[in-house]
Amino acid sequence: MVQKRKSAASPPSSAEAAPVKRRGRPRAYEPDVALAKALDLFRKDGFAGTSLDDLSAATGMNRPSLYGAFGDKRALYIKTYERYRADARAAMQEAFKGDLPLRKRLQRIYAVALDIYLSGEEGPRGCFTVMTAASEAVADPDIRAMVLSGFHELDKAFAICFRSAQETGELPPSADPDVLAQMASATIHTIAIRARARTPRKDLEAIVRGAIDLMCGAGKG
Amino acid sequence: MVQKRKSAASPPSSAEAAPVKRRGRPRAYEPDVALAKALDLFRKDGFAGTSLDDLSAATGMNRPSLYGAFGDKRALYIKTYERYRADARAAMQEAFKGDLPLRKRLQRIYAVALDIYLSGEEGPRGCFTVMTAASEAVADPDIRAMVLSGFHELDKAFAICFRSAQETGELPPSADPDVLAQMASATIHTIAIRARARTPRKDLEAIVRGAIDLMCGAGKG
DNA sequence: GATATATTATGCGAGACGGTATAAAAATCA
DNA sequence: TGATTTTTATACCGTCTCGCATAATATATC
Numbered sequence: 201m202v203q204k205r206k207s208a209a210s211p212p213s214s215a216e217a218a219p220v221k222r223r224g225r226p227r228a229y230e231p232d233v234a235l236a237k238a239l240d241l242f243r244k245d246g247f248a249g250t251s252l253d254d255l256s257a258a259t260g261m262n263r264p265s266l267y268g269a270f271g272d273k274r275a276l277y278i279k280t281y282e283r284y285r286a287d288a289r290a291a292m293q294e295a296f297k298g299d300l301p302l303r304k305r306l307q308r309i310y311a312v313a314l315d316i317y318l319s320g321e322e323g324p325r326g327c328f329t330v331m332t333a334a335s336e337a338v339a340d341p342d343i344r345a346m347v348l349s350g351f352h353e354l355d356k357a358f359a360i361c362f363r364s365a366q367e368t369g370e371l372p373p374s375a376d377p378d379v380l381a382q383m384a385s386a387t388i389h390t391i392a393i394r395a396r397a398r399t400p401r402k403d404l405e406a407i408v409r410g411a412i413d414l415m416c417g418a419g420k421g
Numbered sequence: 422m423v424q425k426r427k428s429a430a431s432p433p434s435s436a437e438a439a440p441v442k443r444r445g446r447p448r449a450y451e452p453d454v455a456l457a458k459a460l461d462l463f464r465k466d467g468f469a470g471t472s473l474d475d476l477s478a479a480t481g482m483n484r485p486s487l488y489g490a491f492g493d494k495r496a497l498y499i500k501t502y503e504r505y506r507a508d509a510r511a512a513m514q515e516a517f518k519g520d521l522p523l524r525k526r527l528q529r530i531y532a533v534a535l536d537i538y539l540s541g542e543e544g545p546r547g548c549f550t551v552m553t554a555a556s557e558a559v560a561d562p563d564i565r566a567m568v569l570s571g572f573h574e575l576d577k578a579f580a581i582c583f584r585s586a587q588e589t590g591e592l593p594p595s596a597d598p599d600v601l602a603q604m605a606s607a608t609i610h611t612i613a614i615r616a617r618a619r620t621p622r623k624d625l626e627a628i629v630r631g632a633i634d635l636m637c638g639a640g641k642g
Numbered sequence: 643g644a645t646a647t648a649t650t651a652t653g654c655g656a657g658a659c660g661g662t663a664t665a666a667a668a669a670t671c672a
Numbered sequence: 673t674g675a676t677t678t679t680t681a682t683a684c685c686g687t688c689t690c691g692c693a694t695a696a697t698a699t700a701t702c
Contacts, residue, residue: 224648225698246556248469252690262651267691323559330614334555335467337618338544347618379631382611383604386632389614390607393551397558397568410600411607414635445678446668473660483681485662494660 231269234259238270239280243325246335247277277336281346284328288316289353296357302365303416306384309361310408313388317395318404327392351385358384362415371416380415387411452490455480459491460501464546468498468557498557502567505549509537510574517578523586524637527605531629534609538616539625548613572606579605583636592637601636608632 237258241250252273256263270276295308318324329350337344358381365371371380391404458479462471473494477484491497516529539545550571558565579602586592592601612625 221700223700225650227649244559246467246469248467249556265650273690326555331555333614333618334547334552335470338465344618348620351615351618376631379635382628382631383607383635386604386607386611386628389611390603393554393610393614394572397554397565397572399569407603407607410597410603414600414604444670446680448679472658486680488661
């Protein structure tokens with residue numbers, strides 16, 4: 201993967217700083233917002249259920265422009281997935297990083313997750329990682345690797361979370377942070393799936409509450 | 422829904438008993454095995470990813486026969502889903518019903534689930550309910566209702582399981598069977614999803630072990 | 643102004659799609 | 673045997689699919 205163009209001596213900090221007078225006809229679209237629109241469509245209808253015409257209509261770019269900017273449909277899907285992951289990571293990171301007590305931290309994490317999964321004008325869009333696992337991941341090795349990395353990243357973040365809680369004494373030494381992390385991820389997965397079936401937010405929040413109670417009371421045996 | 426044909430005085434017990442000499446050209450396919458083949462395809466590639474030509478090739482029925490036997494593609498999908506549910510229910514029921522101690526019972530339940538999710542010649546097919554939730558459930562109310570009923574059925578079966586364990590003293594009175602049931606379902610969902618991404622069976626079994634430990638040691642605070 | 647470059651816009655093309663109309667085939671009934 | 677019934681087999685319809693070839697447009701450079 202070679203970096204194309206991008207004037208050699210670009211300002212080191214902000215990638216968006218100078219308009220950088222480019223040579224030909226100027227773009228009629230902003231790649232970032234077009235990618236966001238494409239992501240919306242893919243999250244709603246999945247890979248097979250979204251046509252290039254749909255994508256073209258949603259982004260305002262006609263098909264040749266789409267193709268030139270992002271490559272073919274699969275390449276575009278992968279780019280939207282990477283965008284999703286970056287967005288989700290950014291949203292989750294502060295919830296994970298906070299110095300709050302374990303309970304509060306988990307509450308915030310799941311609240312952010314629910315915001316992501318329940319958003320969508322034409323119905324809750326769920327978790328794109330989970331949806332991709334359910335569809336493309338079996339047959340496509342590259343996409344499968346991305347999905348697995350998504351699962352792993354979440355597992356690890358939760359594990360760190362529980363381990364630090366154990367160190368501060370919020371969890372007993374008998375608790376297993378890795379097992380708890382997998383249950384925390386399982387809770388993420390179940391609410392993502394159920395959200396797609398339009399389970400009301402309050403029901404999902406009840407599931408989260410129960411899971412948090414179980415995880416925070418763990419190992420006291 | 423009117424019952425068509427089926428000679429009025431059919432043997433009450435076995436539905437497969439008499440060949441029942443029918444009038445026209447005999448069928449070249451068995452509806453049951455054709456439906457099973459269609460189910461295999463839908464589980465592998467999903468609704469949008471499976472074409473009528475694929476279904477025709479897999480079942481050995483040409484498209485008009487498919488249409489005559491099962492209706493259009495959506496109707497066929499719904500019939501395959503009902504078949505999946507019936508099969509899964511039959512396989513799970515004995516694991517749920519046994520008089521084994523809670524731990525052993527959960528172990529058997531998850532073993533059966535893993536067998537279902539990991540089967541498939543071209544990769545693990547996962548849970549059809551979960552896959553349908555991820556794809557068609559948002560936009561199609563009928564399919565959504567079936568998916569929700571699938572989730573509910575599982576939640577209820579687990580709740581009964583934990584409640585009876587509580588009555589026999591295997592779980593303390595402080596445990597909440599409904600919360601435990603939702604965690605048990607979440608564990609089902611997470612292994613179904615991860616199976617689709619080809620997570621090895623031993624990893625999934627480790628997740629199951631941890632979840633069982635957590636659930637069986639619950640409420641001892 | 644002329645040329646080079648980069649994008650947009652139009653539209654084609656070969657094939658796949660879901661669905662169905664029509665004709666051939668294979669059985670029962672009279 | 674001939675008529676009836678049920679299914680299979682072939683072929684087609686109009687539409688959508690993805691990808692690209694071509695031409696028009698808008699900018700920077702010379």
